[in-house]
Amino acid sequence: xxxxxxxxxxxxxxxxxxxxxxxxxxxxxxxxxxxxxxxxxxxxxxxxxxxxxxxxxxxxxxxxxxxxxxxxxxxxxxxxxxxxxxxxxxxxxxxxxxxxxxxxxxxxxxxxxxxxxxxxxxxxxxxxxxxxxxxxxxxxxxxxxxxxxxxxxxxxxxxxxxxxxxxxxxxxxxxxxxxxxxxxxxxxxxxxxxxxxxxxxxxxxxxxxxxxxxxxxxxxxxxxxxxxxxxxxxxxxxxxxxxxxxxxxxxxxxxxxxxxxxxxxxxxxxxxxxxxxxxxxxxxxxxxxxxxxxxxxxxxxxxxxxxxxxxxxxxxxxxxxxxxxxxxxxxxxxxxxxxxxxxxxxxxxxxxxxxxxxxxxxxxxxxxxxxxxxxx
Numbered sequence: 001x002x003x004x005x006x007x008x009x010x011x012x013x014x015x016x017x018x019x020x021x022x023x024x025x026x027x028x029x030x031x032x033x034x035x036x037x038x039x040x041x042x043x044x045x046x047x048x049x050x051x052x053x054x055x056x057x058x059x060x061x062x063x064x065x066x067x068x069x070x071x072x073x074x075x076x077x078x079x080x081x082x083x084x085x086x087x088x089x090x091x092x093x094x095x096x097x098x099x100x101x102x103x104x105x106x107x108x109x110x111x112x113x114x115x116x117x118x119x120x121x122x123x124x125x126x127x128x129x130x131x132x133x134x135x136x137x138x139x140x141x142x143x144x145x146x147x148x149x150x151x152x153x154x155x156x157x158x159x160x161x162x163x164x165x166x167x168x169x170x171x172x173x174x175x176x177x178x179x180x181x182x183x184x185x186x187x188x189x190x191x192x193x194x195x196x197x198x199x200x201x202x203x204x205x206x207x208x209x210x211x212x213x214x215x216x217x218x219x220x221x222x223x224x225x226x227x228x229x230x231x232x233x234x235x236x237x238x239x240x241x242x243x244x245x246x247x248x249x250x251x252x253x254x255x256x257x258x259x260x261x262x263x264x265x266x267x268x269x270x271x272x273x274x275x276x277x278x279x280x281x282x283x284x285x286x287x288x289x290x291x292x293x294x295x296x297x298x299x300x301x302x303x304x305x306x307x308x309x310x311x312x313x314x315x316x317x318x319x320x321x322x323x324x325x326x327x328x329x330x331x332x333x334x335x336x337x338x339x340x341x342x343x344x345x346x347x348x349x350x351x352x353x354x355x356x357x358x359x360x361x362x363x364x365x366x367x368x369x370x371x372x373x374x375x376x
Contacts, residue, residue: 003344006284006351008376012041012151017253019144019246022286023156024257025267029288029355032362032371033257034155035063038088039079039365040372046084047150050143054093054136054157063363064090071097071139078365089149098135099125101142106235120225130171133157134240141243166247166274253283256350258343260290260336265343272347285350286375287340289357293329300334303327 011017022034031053038051050073061069064076069092076088103112115121136157143152246252254275258268275282307323310316344352355374362368
């Protein structure tokens with residue numbers, strides 16, 4: 001069964017679609033695809049669009065002619081919006097800055113200063129596993145709640161598993177609501193005295209065990225962090241739940257991005273299963289870097305046989321080389337189609353579009369415009 005063709009223009013033009021999430025394994029062209037979709041939405045469909053990337057490689061800034069991207073949307077100049085009135089903005093997630101903003105918005109200035117000065121917070125907001133993905137969800141929630149944008153295009157984090165983007169908020173919420181942290185918080189709630197002298201014998205035994213594992217200073221920092229953040233615990237979980245519901249809403253469209261490689265297709269299939277399980281709207285698959293060749297009807301075997309005949313005759317060596325190149329490209333194209341079929345046969349209901357492999361990396365707006373046209 002052949003998968004239906006993904007109508008990218010219909011998706012981008014639909015005013016009911018407010019968020020497009022590009023996801024897939026690393027190195028398959030998610031950032032370029034997200035930027036090309038944003039550009040086409042602005043130029044062709046007149047939508048006020050922001051592209052949020054979590055990719056620290058800064059390729060998005062370079063391709064859009066921006067010297068840098070940060071936590072604030074920057075308008076991309078020089079796009080050809082014409083009479084459509086569209087705008088394109090881009091931003092790159094600053095994980096720590098976003099965490100700081102969350103703290104500033106949901107606690108008092110005095111408490112925020114205490115949190116910022118805490119060594120455990122400083123480490124967690126910069127390097128803690130899952131914080132990047134959680135803050136990507138926080139930033140998405142902020143962008144959507146402001147209702148400033150017609151369309152938000154999200155380039156999901158470059159991680160070992162694309163599922164981290166969906167899993168991280170729940171993991172961080174469980175950590176912040178975890179039993180051990182609640183036990184560490186108990187002494188602070190009981191009056192703020194030393195956690196080692198205030199509590200019962202059973203908690204004293206617990207604290208001594210944890211102290212051996214973590215060290216006294218880290219445990220003190222952690223306790224102070226938990227106490228300072230106490231009023232925000234419910235907010236973390238509540239906002240994560242709200243954003244998760246937004247991702248399940250029909251206003252969101254997930255686009256899987258994959259290259260015609262076994263690992264990438266396997267990851268895309270795994271992600272599709274997860275999206276179906278979580279009742280999230282999977283709108284299509286983008287197959288990047290597909291190879292095609294002309295003329296049609298000339299098989300690889302015929303090309304190789306013709307090249308051999310020319311070589312035997314000692315005639316037209318350039319033509320013989322061209323025939324061999326054609327045969328190699330045709331075999332590569334056939335191999336890529338077989339690999340991609342691993343997804344399309346498992347999910348025939350998911351519309352698909354293919355983007356031909358380009359002779360060079362995309363590095364400017366013209367290149368993004370070309371990719372957008374190929375997507376559509």
